[in-house]
Amino acid sequence: MAKNIFKNAIKKAFSKDALTIYFVIAIYAVISVMLYGGFASRQLTNMLISVSCYIVLAVSLNLVVGLLGELSLGHAGFMSVGLFSGCLFSMWTVDLLPMIVRLPLSMIFGGLFAAVVGFVVGLPALRLKGDYLAIVTLACGEIIKNVITNLEITGGALGLTTNNSDAFIYSKPKELLPYAIVLVLVTVVVMMNIKKSRHGRAIMAIRDNRIAAEATGINVTYYKLIVFILAAFFAGAAGVLYGHSFANIKPATFNYNMSIEILVIVVLGGMGSINGSIIAAIALRALPEMLREFSDYRMLAYSILLIAIMLLNSNAKFNELKSKMSLKNILSLLKTKKAKKGGAKQ
Amino acid sequence: MSLFFQTLISGLSLGSIYALIALGYTMVYGIAKMLNFAHGDVIMIGAYSVIVTVMSLNLPPVIAILASILFCALLGVTIEFLAYKPLRKASPLAVLITAIGVSYFLQNIAQLIFGTQQKAFPKIIDLPGIRISGVEINGITLITLAVTAIIMIALTLFINKTKVGKAMRAVSEDKEAAELMGISTNRTISVTFAIGSALAAVASIFYGATYTYIKPTTGSMPGIKAFTAAVFGGIGSIPGAMLGGIMLGVIEQYSKAYISTTMSDAIVFAVLIIVLLVKPTGLLGKKISEKV
Numbered sequence: 001m002a003k004n005i006f007k008n009a010i011k012k013a014f015s016k017d018a019l020t021i022y023f024v025i026a027i028y029a030v031i032s033v034m035l036y037g038g039f040a041s042r043q044l045t046n047m048l049i050s051v052s053c054y055i056v057l058a059v060s061l062n063l064v065v066g067l068l069g070e071l072s073l074g075h076a077g078f079m080s081v082g083l084f085s086g087c088l089f090s091m092w093t094v095d096l097l098p099m100i101v102r103l104p105l106s107m108i109f110g111g112l113f114a115a116v117v118g119f120v121v122g123l124p125a126l127r128l129k130g131d132y133l134a135i136v137t138l139a140c141g142e143i144i145k146n147v148i149t150n151l152e153i154t155g156g157a158l159g160l161t162t163n164n165s166d167a168f169i170y171s172k173p174k175e176l177l178p179y180a181i182v183l184v185l186v187t188v189v190v191m192m193n194i195k196k197s198r199h200g201r202a203i204m205a206i207r208d209n210r211i212a213a214e215a216t217g218i219n220v221t222y223y224k225l226i227v228f229i230l231a232a233f234f235a236g237a238a239g240v241l242y243g244h245s246f247a248n249i250k251p252a253t254f255n256y257n258m259s260i261e262i263l264v265i266v267v268l269g270g271m272g273s274i275n276g277s278i279i280a281a282i283a284l285r286a287l288p289e290m291l292r293e294f295s296d297y298r299m300l301a302y303s304i305l306l307i308a309i310m311l312l313n314s315n316a317k318f319n320e321l322k323s324k325m326s327l328k329n330i331l332s333l334l335k336t337k338k339a340k341k342g343g344a345k346q
Numbered sequence: 347m348s349l350f351f352q353t354l355i356s357g358l359s360l361g362s363i364y365a366l367i368a369l370g371y372t373m374v375y376g377i378a379k380m381l382n383f384a385h386g387d388v389i390m391i392g393a394y395s396v397i398v399t400v401m402s403l404n405l406p407p408v409i410a411i412l413a414s415i416l417f418c419a420l421l422g423v424t425i426e427f428l429a430y431k432p433l434r435k436a437s438p439l440a441v442l443i444t445a446i447g448v449s450y451f452l453q454n455i456a457q458l459i460f461g462t463q464q465k466a467f468p469k470i471i472d473l474p475g476i477r478i479s480g481v482e483i484n485g486i487t488l489i490t491l492a493v494t495a496i497i498m499i500a501l502t503l504f505i506n507k508t509k510v511g512k513a514m515r516a517v518s519e520d521k522e523a524a525e526l527m528g529i530s531t532n533r534t535i536s537v538t539f540a541i542g543s544a545l546a547a548v549a550s551i552f553y554g555a556t557y558t559y560i561k562p563t564t565g566s567m568p569g570i571k572a573f574t575a576a577v578f579g580g581i582g583s584i585p586g587a588m589l590g591g592i593m594l595g596v597i598e599q600y601s602k603a604y605i606s607t608t609m610s611d612a613i614v615f616a617v618l619i620i621v622l623l624v625k626p627t628g629l630l631g632k633k634i635s636e637k638v
Contacts, residue, residue, distance in 0.1 A: 071439070129628050131381060135577040136622055137617035138570070146351060146612035256570065262448055269442045296458060303450035307429055310444040314436035 001268055020275050024188060027282075028181045035174060045173045049142020049245040051285045052180035053238040056187045058235035058277040063191060065263065066272030067200065068227045069207030070125060071134040073236055073259045074141030078114045078121075080254035082236020084154045087243040091167035101173070103179050103244065110281050111237040118232025119143065122225045137255050148251040159250035162243065171244050183241055187234050191274055193268060194230070203227060204272075226227040268309060348480040353603040354596065359487040359556065361595020362494035366549035367572030368579070368587040369501065370542030376518040376582035377538045384425060384448035386569015388543050392418045392550030393450060393467060393560045394460060400468040408547075415547040417499035422534050422543025431532070444623040456562040467554035490552045497548065498588050501541075505584060510537055517584065533535045571598075571614070578618050580631020589629060594618075 010019065031048065036038040057075060064072045090106040097105065122141045125133055149157050163170040194200045203223050205213040216218050243249050265284050269276030287305075288298055312318045323329060369390060374382045395417045399410035429448050433441045473485025505511040516524040517534045525531055553568060554560055571594060579590025596616060601613040627633060 045446075071442075074595060124623055128622060131375075131581060132622055132626060132628070135574060136382075136619050139574065139618050142570075143612045143615050146609060146615075150606075150608050206628050250451050257566075264443055264446065267439055272437070299450065300454040300458065303447050303454055306447035307444055307451065310436075310447065311429070312438055314433050 015198070020192070020278070021185065021188065023275070024184060024278065026178075027301070028184075032177065032181075035177060047286065047289055048173045049176050049180055049241060051282055052184050052329025053242040054262065054281040054285050055085040055184050055278050056234055056238035056241075057262045058269065058281045059187050059191050059274055059303065060231045060238075061262050062266050062269075062272060062274065062277050063194070063203075063227055064231045065266050066270075067195065067203045067207060068224065070129065070224075071131070071263075072135050072137045072228075072231070073137075073256055073263065074121060074137035075231070075262045076254040076256070076258035077137075077144035078118055078232040079239035079242070079258075080148060081117045081232075081239070082110035082114035082253060083239030083243040083249065083254075084110075084148055084160060085113035086151065086240030087160055087162060087169065087234065087249070090169045090244070091162075091164070094167045094169055099175070104182075104238075107179075107183065107237040107240045110240040111233040114239070115229045115233040118226060118228045118230075121232070122228030125224050125228060126221055136190070139258070141254075141256055141259055145251055145255055154251065157250070157252065159248050160243070161248050163247045170243055171245050173245060176241065176245055180241055181238060187238075188274060188278070189225030189233075190230075195272075195274070199223070199226070255317070264306065268306075349603060351481040353599050355481065355483055355487060357599035358554065358592060359552075359595070360599060361592035362460070362490050362589075363549050363552050363556070363568065364572045364575045364595050365417065365588045366494060366497065366545045366552075367568060368591040369584065370546050371573050371576040371582060372579070372581055372587035373514075373538050373542050375576070376584075377514060378426075378430065378535050380438065381445065381573070382430075382542075383445040383569075383573075384452060385542065386548060386565040386567075386572070387415055387452035387456075387544040388422060389419055389550040389553060389568060390456060390562060390565030391421060392547035393554040393564065394456060395547075396470065396551060396554060397465055397468060397560065399501045400470060407468075407561035410468075410470060414551065415544045418547035418550075419540040419544040422539040422546075426536060426539040431535075439582025451563050453566075457467050459520040460562065462562065464559040467558050467560050469555075470551070471555045480543075486552070486555045490556070493548065493552075501545075501584065510534070514538060524595065574615065574618055575596065578621060579629055580628030583628070583630045584630070586630035587627055593629075 010246075028188075031040070031044075035045060035048070057079060061075045064070055086106040086109050089109040090102055093102050095106070113188060121137060124136045128136055148154050154160055162168075194203075202213070202218045205216070205218055206220055207221055210220060261284075265280045266277055268284065269278070271282030288302060356368075367385065370385050370388075371382060372493050374380065374385070391451070392414045395414040396410050399405045399413050400407060405413070425448055429444050430441060431445060471486050471489055473489060475482055475484035476488070477483075505514060513529045513534050514537070516527065516529055517531055521531055524534075549568075550565075572591060575590040575594040576587045577590070578594060579586030580586070581587075597617055598614050602610045605613060622628065625631070
């Protein structure tokens with residue numbers, strides 16, 4: 001009995017999901033040591049928060065694109081709603097609350113605000129699908145950008161200044177890193193649990209066959225809205241973090257190009273794969289920084305790489321080669337060889 | 347009243363440009379079932395090729411226009427051959443990401459060659475304007491409206507009357523059945539890309555003549571608007587793209603003139619969302635019935 005419990009605990013501790021969490025923690029542990037030990041280069045330090053935000057954005061968009069199977073091109077819009085509402089909240093409460101209370105509260109506030117917008121954007125998703133829904137999400141993102149640009153409270157087109165002397169909320173990456181780690185971990189754990197739960201299976205059932213899912217009693221309306229609301233919430237929370245790491249934020253930054261950038265991360269990482277989204281977010285955000293030496297050519301190289309990856313991925317011969325070279329295959333090959341040897345001895 | 351008609355004319359002119367670009371989107375979507383996100387950037391390349399032929403090579407405008415159209419058509423076919431053809435059987439999302447990659451590629455190539463600074467578009471259309479009871483119509487607008495009307499009629503005739511047009515309709519209806527009837531799908535798709543990109547080149551000339559400046563990122567906003575227009579009219583439908591483009595241009599100009607210049611984009615997109623909610627497949631889109 002006790003042995004069984006122990007076995008299960010080990011099994012759980014080494015399950016695929018737990019490994020993802022360890023992987024994230026390990027990355028951040030290394031980074032923290034480098035950062036607080038003073039080994040981190042300026043480049044790395046500057047990238048940290050933005051990479052963390054992109055991980056949260058990609059993992060949350062994966063819920064919509066990967067699990068629900070609907071194309072959303074307005075994720076940057078949710079992010080900017082959360083960013084501006086959360087940062088304003090943070091500015092109002094800067095004298096009242098210490099950072100350790102204020103920042104998580106602003107994230108929740110921004111996330112909730114974004115979730116409300118997510119609900120509104122999710123409504124058309126009940127009637128539209130495919131490319132029509134994609135264009136509506138894109139349109140919503142552009143409307144959000146346009147509205148925020150015209151609001152006085154957010155500073156209009158000039159944007160919000162976070163290192164304002166009256167309400168100084170701008171923070172250095174070093175100060176923000178613990179919050180970034182917690183946000184990423186919470187997002188990853190929540191998404192993982194959703195994916196594994198009854199709700200996740202219901203969402204995937206809708207993706208695979210909506211009519212069959214409906215016939216088995218899955219409430220499609222409810223799940224579609226929930227997915228949009230949840231994705232918007234996390235995008236908004238990531239936005240608040242993002243906003244605190246910049247001295248000035250312009251609403252025009254959060255246009256459809258940014259939404260597309262997040263979508264590219266999700267697709268390259270693999271639809272529905274949380275690990276993939278994390279790795280792709282790190283790689284795609286770090287890549288342009290690493291290519292900085294080639295300044296003029298870096299975006300060109302990025303675009304060529306993007307096309308090449310997509311072409312290679314759908315090439316039958318390359319996929320064959322890839323499956324041959326995979327770790328699993330090599331391991332199983334070794335095993336069969338050993339078994340053969342053992343058989344010969346007997 | 348004069349403002350009303352003035353706005354109508356400028357709306358029609360802008361709408362014509364959107365319609366020309368939207369035709370490229372909708373034709374490619376109808377036949378290859380893909381969203382060609384790089385289409386907007388073909389417009390930018392078309393405008394730059396006019397700048398090069400007129401400014402650097404000192405060729406007369408007519409040759410520059412023809413060269414730009416030819417270059418864009420070739421570019422469209424080349425993009426299709428290199429980037430989209432290997433993905434015929436891939437998931438739509440893979441094709442979409444590739445198209446985004448091509449879009450980045452074109453923008454960055456233009457940036458490398460021409461720099462990030464905007465370049466003046468040469469004055470190649472020089473026509474006197476006319477005045478009708480207080481409403482002034484300048485030469486560029488006149489030409490834009492006339493040429494767009496001619497192109498639309500010609501395109502409709504081409505799609506409905508010629509053999510190639512028939513092949514295009516057949517492929518968009520049912521790819522496999524069309525292949526069984528001896529239609530080469532690959533060639534039809536190439537022709538579609540050539541026509542769509544040539545129309546984008548025409549749009550680029552009007553766009554450049556109206557707005558007089560070109561940047562490497564010039565193509566993306568009209569591209570997105572035209573894409574919106576294509577969806578507005580029902581993506582895949584050629585008359586839909588024409589109607590959607592013109593309506594979008596008119597709505598944009600009216601909201602600029604009467605409501606707010608800075609909010610015009612938001613208004614345009616809001617109208618799109620409302621239309622799609624009422625008619626989920628666009629104004630002239632085909633109803634999709636679901637099989638159970």
